[in-house]
Amino acid sequence: MTTALHSRAAAPSTAATAASTPAAFNKTATAGIGTVTRERCSSEEWAARQQLAACYRVFHQLGWTELIYNHISLRVPGSPGHLLLNRFGLHYTEVKASNLVKVDLQGRVVEPADAPVNAAGVAPHCAIHAHVPDAHCVMHTHTTAGMAVASSRAGLTHDNFYAAQLWGRVAYHDFEGITVRGEEGPRLVADIGAGVDGRVPKPAVILRNHGLLAWGPALPVTFYTLWILQRSCEIQLAGAPLGATVPISDAIRLSCQEDAKKVNAEPEFGSDTFAAMVRLVDKIDPSWRE
DSSP states (O other): OOOSOOBOTTSTTSOOOOOOOGGGGSTTGGGGSOOOOGGGSOHHHHHHHHHHHHHHHHHHHHTOOBTTBOEEEEEETTEEEEEEEOOTTOOGGGOOGGGOEEEETTOOEEESTTOOBOHHHHHHHHHHHHHOTTOSEEEEEOOHHHHHHHTSSSOOOOOSHHHHHTTTOEEEEOOOSSSOOTTHHHHHHHHHTTTSTTOOOOSEEEETTTEEEEEESSHHHHHHHHHHHHHHHHHHHHHGGGOSOOOOOHHHHHHHHHHHHHHHTSTTTTHHHHHHHHHHHHHHOGGGGO
């Protein structure tokens, strides 16, 4: 979520004062910000921190960045009441395992204690992590293609190879303004389908007039869901000037969805794809591991 609002431990979900001076977040200064050492973490938490930090770098590699805004969050293994996300003010290329921020499900900063977080990101991510049982990871982007489709009356048309795989798996949430208000969380969760009339929650989410979101039981699975959602939007946007698409029948869409679901349900699904992207990042800058 893009906004200059941020919060610290004393004010987890409210608009705060403007961010520190830009100099506080430049390449030189990042070494001096509050961090969490490997020794303070369990091996599981440190592995999660490294995986999440790598994902921020992968997003940059793919061009899925919006200055210092937007978020990827991950539950802390063994501590379901806590999640990790980026420190507000850092570019994705500056995110490391040690400078990720741990917050509780109310958005209160746990550590590093001095770390600012973006209230507009904490509110929706905390709501999903708290109320969608399988939401181990949540990702949100403001890509041009994603925002264009999110702002179109038709939404995603499911008439290309990737979009067909998402047939019946995309939720929509109407735009309510900048996402800093906690009362929006239950409506977002309801639109995803969690806890509503026995419906299966939908892992791909189009935030109307806003952007894309994906959640899943593991980071690589979530990454793949967001990737095919993003590709679906890119293809739809690229093809729009060409006129009407060749329609895909509901029966074929359902078949694609069912075939994709069988593969997506595998516990390690997406791991090979994500690992390949991390190797590309490592060739450029492996500092995310720190």
